[in-house]
Amino acid sequence: MTDPAPNRRRRTMTLRDVSEASGVSEMTVSRVLRGRADVSAETRARVLGAARRLGYVPNRIAGALASQRVNLVAVIVPSMSNMVFPEVLAGISEGLEGSGLQPVVGLTRYDPGHEEAVIYDMLSWRPSGIIIAGLEHSDATRAMLGAAECPVVEIMDSDGAPVDSLVGISHRRAGGAMAQAIVAAGYRRIGFVGTRMVHDHRAAKRLAGFEAGLAAHGLALEDRADYAGSSSLAKGRDLTEALVRRCPDLDFIYYTNDMVGAGGLLWCAAQGVAVPERMGLAGFNALEILGGLPRRLATMDSCRHEIGRRAAEIIRAGERGRLVELTPTLQPGDTIRRPAREETP
Amino acid sequence: MTDPAPNRRRRTMTLRDVSEASGVSEMTVSRVLRGRADVSAETRARVLGAARRLGYVPNRIAGALASQRVNLVAVIVPSMSNMVFPEVLAGISEGLEGSGLQPVVGLTRYDPGHEEAVIYDMLSWRPSGIIIAGLEHSDATRAMLGAAECPVVEIMDSDGAPVDSLVGISHRRAGGAMAQAIVAAGYRRIGFVGTRMVHDHRAAKRLAGFEAGLAAHGLALEDRADYAGSSSLAKGRDLTEALVRRCPDLDFIYYTNDMVGAGGLLWCAAQGVAVPERMGLAGFNALEILGGLPRRLATMDSCRHEIGRRAAEIIRAGERGRLVELTPTLQPGDTIRRPAREETP
């Protein structure tokens, strides 16, 4: 019973093998394996037994080609080490639960060229939906998304026009709201810590909204410091120190995210800078991972999980042109002074 | 020139459309689009122009079926919010660079049932390689991996026998080395903070190695505290407090990872506990994101990036049965006393 031609390339197992092993036609085997109800219990058992015995795994490539259907949803995000995108993905998984759809992640590294390549690649697998972070894309990318036959949901950002559907928050307004809160609390000499990432449009919009919010009160940023690469506590600490050295009379620093903001908070604690009296601080994202710090950093929830979930729901419903704008909530934490004349509810 | 039957389902664009638009046979169009060199420059230009004009995106489902080749590498990890797996993935991407292979990530949530389902799903796409975290799998999973026709690399852990190839570190020895260092530094009353995650086999092996290392010196853990769910500074802080309350004479706490370890460090700082004199601390992973803390936590590098890179190289080389064991280095940081009789270099 040994293989008569051991060197011949072993043919990959097919439906036909299961069909022969079970004595049931290929078509019926296919029905059983796809879980269709219109097969007798006895036949089903025979087929399932044979498939299991053989260790058969269906070939979805062939299945997808024949049925013109693919159970994949392309999810395109800048990075996975950012701590925010894993949470978006968790929301997407939750929203896709029970639909049979599987998310497949592609990374752009905040680079439009990569984004284009990744989308081309994803589209070549003919996914059932596309969820992509941001509204800013190259012309070619926008053209591909527009030509895709599946629903497309652009997420995270609502400041702009989507190709199809959109689920996000207004970073512009988020920045503005933070500026408003800071000014109301009496801070006047305000600095900013951000990244040099040119293609992080959401961060740029947040800052633009923030500056507009300051300008509404006749204020402007005193100074800013920027870092390259990924965020960390160390970068927040170092840039805070640099900013304060350069501009000793700052009374507030707005950070592009909580990770660097937390670094700033640790620096202030180490230096004995009184927070929030002498210096106020705020970040963005409401990262729960940082909840154990001695003081809670003022921040704003970026609704990552819900954005993912809502986007997934649009895909599974096959909706087109849906617009969902979420509203982030300000969490003042311990690093913004209470406004002098605010009433206690 | 408008569509004569607007309601008819628009047929998906095929090679034939590009062929007709360019006046070149389908076969030659296919050659051009796959970047083969045996096509005249003029023909190539005509085809590329037509393809771009039409916005044609090749159908890889059909291509993969016909060529029996798929440029996908399945990467199966427990989670993506762990901060360690994104770095493994970065290593994999780096190792795959230029090979034309694309990683596709599947998540198991530390659950063998999910793992099985994810692998079945991945295999149904006939990937060119499988990279999977850990050596502990259900029988069905092991059977599927064994039957897969592509290279399989089990990563992260080297304490056990792989199905095919392996790239990892010995967590057992890592735990043992840490115990050795702690005892050498003079600590004697040692506690542990870990997770309740039953299926985190690497954490379990680290602890087993740690306890064995203590036992070699006639010591045992005084006490332990465990948390559920994902790691955070807050959990590290709270469990440290609980442990110290329960066992006030502890002089060292070993943490299952740096995130909770850092939480413990912050708690000690807030309480004025002298580190490393009164209390020593150590974690695991060497997370660089935490580098900005006031003091550097003692830890051990888990070689995440290199593990990913080496695994990718095995896949792209199509190697079988390769075993690669990496050696993590101890980083004493500021939270372990210098051993009394150690010489300064």
Next chain:
DNA sequence: CTGAAAGCGCTAACAG
């Protein structure tokens, strides 16, 4: 360098 023919493994659409 280019083209024609024959599938890849599965499923839609019918027939029984």
Next chain:
DNA sequence: CTGTTAGCGCTTTCAG
């Protein structure tokens, strides 16, 4: 409830 017949869109192979 089960089987038969055509493809799905591309690539392999073999001729020109």
